[in-house]
């Protein structure tokens with residue numbers, strides 16, 4: 001059975017769920033708020049933990065010269 005990732009539109013909860021192929025079209029309830037406004041996310045091939053916070057820190061080399 002594949003694992004699908006879902007995101008709740010109500011509370012923003014993200015969760016994974018083992019889904020049978022016969023149930024793949026059904027939307028599961030959000031485990032956090034019980035809402036049904038969940039949507040399947042494009043599966044990010046088992047890369048847990050990563051992504052999410054790919055913050056760019058390209059503003060750390062300022063203050064070059066300049067008398068004040």
Ligand SMILES: [Zn+2]
Pocket residue numbers: 008009010011012013030031032033034035
């Ligand atoms: Zn929710």
